[in-house]
Amino acid sequence: MTFSADSIEGRDIAFQMHQNTDLRQYEQTGGLVIESGDGIYVTDNQGKRYIEAMAGLWSVALGFSEPRLVAAAAKQMALLPYYHTFNDKTHGPSVDLAELLISLAPVPMSKVHFTSSGSEANDLACKMVWYRSNALGKPAKKKIIGRIKGYHGVTIAAASITGIARNHQSFDLPLDRMIHTSCPSYVHFAEPGESEASFTVRMLNDLENLILEEGADTIAAFWGEPVMGAGGVLMPPVGYWQGVQAILRKYDILFVADEVITGFGRTGKLFACETWGIEPDMMVLSKQISSSYMPLSAVLLNDAVYQPIADESVRQGTFGHGFTASGHPVATAVGLENINIILERDLVGHAARMERHFLAGLSALAEHPLAHSSRGVGLIGALELNPWSGGAGMAAAALKTACQAEGVMVRNIGEAICFCPPLIITEQQISEMFDGVGRALNRLAESH
Ligand code: PMP
Numbered sequence: 001m002t003f004s005a006d007s008i009e010g011r012d013i014a015f016q017m018h019q020n021t022d023l024r025q026y027e028q029t030g031g032l033v034i035e036s037g038d039g040i041y042v043t044d045n046q047g048k049r050y051i052e053a054m055a056g057l058w059s060v061a062l063g064f065s066e067p068r069l070v071a072a073a074a075k076q077m078a079l080l081p082y083y084h085t086f087n088d089k090t091h092g093p094s095v096d097l098a099e100l101l102i103s104l105a106p107v108p109m110s111k112v113h114f115t116s117s118g119s120e121a122n123d124l125a126c127k128m129v130w131y132r133s134n135a136l137g138k139p140a141k142k143k144i145i146g147r148i149k150g151y152h153g154v155t156i157a158a159a160s161i162t163g164i165a166r167n168h169q170s171f172d173l174p175l176d177r178m179i180h181t182s183c184p185s186y187v188h189f190a191e192p193g194e195s196e197a198s199f200t201v202r203m204l205n206d207l208e209n210l211i212l213e214e215g216a217d218t219i220a221a222f223w224g225e226p227v228m229g230a231g232g233v234l235m236p237p238v239g240y241w242q243g244v245q246a247i248l249r250k251y252d253i254l255f256v257a258d259e260v261i262t263g264f265g266r267t268g269k270l271f272a273c274e275t276w277g278i279e280p281d282m283m284v285l286s287k288q289i290s291s292s293y294m295p296l297s298a299v300l301l302n303d304a305v306y307q308p309i310a311d312e313s314v315r316q317g318t319f320g321h322g323f324t325a326s327g328h329p330v331a332t333a334v335g336l337e338n339i340n341i342i343l344e345r346d347l348v349g350h351a352a353r354m355e356r357h358f359l360a361g362l363s364a365l366a367e368h369p370l371a372h373s374s375r376g377v378g379l380i381g382a383l384e385l386n387p388w389s390g391g392a393g394m395a396a397a398a399l400k401t402a403c404q405a406e407g408v409m410v411r412n413i414g415e416a417i418c419f420c421p422p423l424i425i426t427e428q429q430i431s432e433m434f435d436g437v438g439r440a441l442n443r444l445a446e447s448h
Contacts (some may be wrong), residue, residue: 008033009046010278032404037064040422040429042409050409051433055422058229058380059287060259062341063422069293072337076330085114085327095328097336101298104339106273107280109300109306114327118260118286119153121297122223125256125282127321129221132305135312143214145207145222145253146274148183149231152258152284161223164231171430179214182206185234187373187384196237204243216251221282226272229261229420232413233382241276254281254305260297261380264288264342265423268352268378275377281305288423291338294331347423351378357427362419363433368441370395370448372415379423382416383437388448398448402440408433 003009008028018026033045040063043049055061062069076093083091096194098112113128115121126144133141146152146161153159159167161176163183168174183189184203186196194202211219224244228234248255257280262272266288269275273283286297301309313319325331342348355378362374362381372384385395396412403410403417410417421433 003030007341015228039063039065040425041368048407050404050407051421051429051436053403053408053419053421053433055293055412055420057287058266058420059292061264061288061347061423062291062338063424066291066293066338066341068337068341069291069334071292072333073330076333080329083329084324086322086323091327091329093332093336097298097332097339098327100336100339101285101300105283105300106271106278108302109283110303110305111301113299113301114332115297115299115323116295116325116331117153117326118258118297119155119158120323121260121284121299122152122158122161122258123155124321125284125299126161126221126299128282128299128301128305128309129254129256131312131319132308133220134394135308135315138217140218142177143218143219144178144211145219146178146180147224147228148180149185149228149234150180150183150223150225150258151228151230152225179210181210183228183231183234184236184240185228185231186237187375188232188234193210195240200237200239200243202235203240204247207244208247211247211251211253216253219251219253221254221256221324222248223256223258225258225260226262226276226278227267227377227380230378230413231414233375233380233420234416235377236276241278245278246426256280256282256284258284260286260347261288261420262282265348266378266380266420268348268355270348282313284298287341289339290331290335293338294328294334295325295329296335333383342423345424351423354379354425354427354430358430361430365434365437365441367437368445370399370441370445376419379425380418380420382413382418385418388413395444398444399437399440403437406436406440406443408436408440410437 013027013030034042035045036043040051041049042052051345101112104107115124130142146163148163150163152161160178163180182203186199190199191439257273263285267275281302290296359376365383366374372386374383388395393414394419396415400410401418402413
């Protein structure tokens with residue numbers, strides 16, 4: 001498609017470097033301009049409306065037109081548009097949100113430290129883990145275990161903990177302190193004939209063997225998303241999280257739960273740690289914390305993590321870390337209002353109640369000849385396709401395009417298309433979303 005130089009598409013190609021894309025191809029094809037949002041829908045600059053079946057980037061829990069978030073932002077902008085939390089300064093919205101997060105945490109947590117993105121939060125959590133090891137007089141205890149296909153962001157430490165090749169290659173990553181254990185997706189990595197229970201045992205053995213090979217005294221923390229998101233909505237096999245938790249306790253390794261996608265109701269509980277009985281030492285939160293109306297993320301740390309860090313800050317004269325926008329008053333005011341709305345409207349219970357209809361719709365789609373299987377929990381799921389002979393991921397890429405033509409915005413990852421709609425989605429809208437995907441599958445089957 002060619003765009004005139006003065007069109008928004010043409011100027012976008014001319015001036016903006018895009019994310020997560022083949023840049024040369026983008027120079028030719030350009031992008032889709034989204035202009036407005038209304039509930040679970042967004043509209044492009046040609047007036048075409050789409051169901052945002054990914055809630056943007058897994059994040060817009062309240063949909064694209066929540067007036068109370070607009071009002072909360074405007075009110076705070078007028079009162080105090082900016083202040084920081086350096087040194088001895090603080091402000092109401094950051095305190096209110098920190099207190100609320102501590103009260104909602106699924107396990108006892110001591111402190112909240114705000115950041116602006118999931119990547120920043122993971123980088124900071126990593127620095128905290130290292131700082132703590134030094135504080136405890138264990139300078140060799142620094143390695144971090146991530147997982148193949150795990151995703152934790154793109155800043156240097158977060159990308160290193162991430163276990164996805166394209167986030168490492170040519171960026172000279174991962175850092176050598178970051179190591180990776182097996183991906184526990186039974187659908188993708190089970191041996192022929194292997195039961196789910198045996199698969200779980202093998203995954204746990206892989207983790208324990210890695211710890212023993214590297215030396216438990218050298219390993220500070222394990223990072224995990226309760227459900228792997230950007231890896232392709234990969235579900236943990238039965239018994240996996242209990243097993244991981246036991247191994248980490250045995251070897252005195254911290255458990256960092258990355259709930260950037262799963263936090264605030266996505267799995268039908270407020271936090272996915274509750275869904276699987278995970279008891280993390282630290283939690284990383286973002287996305288649905290503010291429905292992404294403002295950039296906001298948070299690291300929660302328990303007393304065992306916080307106390308040594310606080311002692312070390314005395315020895316160092318300060319905790320030598322801080323961001324200009326940490327705890328930003330407008331972002332935290334919006335986050336506070338957003339979580340209050342999620343709680344008031346019981347959107348966590350709503351996600352749990354919608355789960356049956358959502359998963360049933362997905363498994364009905366999995367009956368299609370082009371499909372392989374489906375999976376999910378709460379309001380996050382994926383439809384796995386049979387691979388096409390032309391190349392890895394081609395079927396899912398084609399289906400994503402066909403869905404878009406049918407007015408449903410999904411994301412293709414590997415051989416799957418992923419669903420993570422706004423939490424406000426109704427039963428009828430779930431049907432509308434999957435009807436669109438069904439039409440796209442049929443259209444694809446005819447043309448393929
Ligand atoms: N952790 C997880 C689990 C994520 O899904 C993401 C983003 N998709 C991140 C971290 C990074 O967040 P951000 O893009 O805000 O840096």
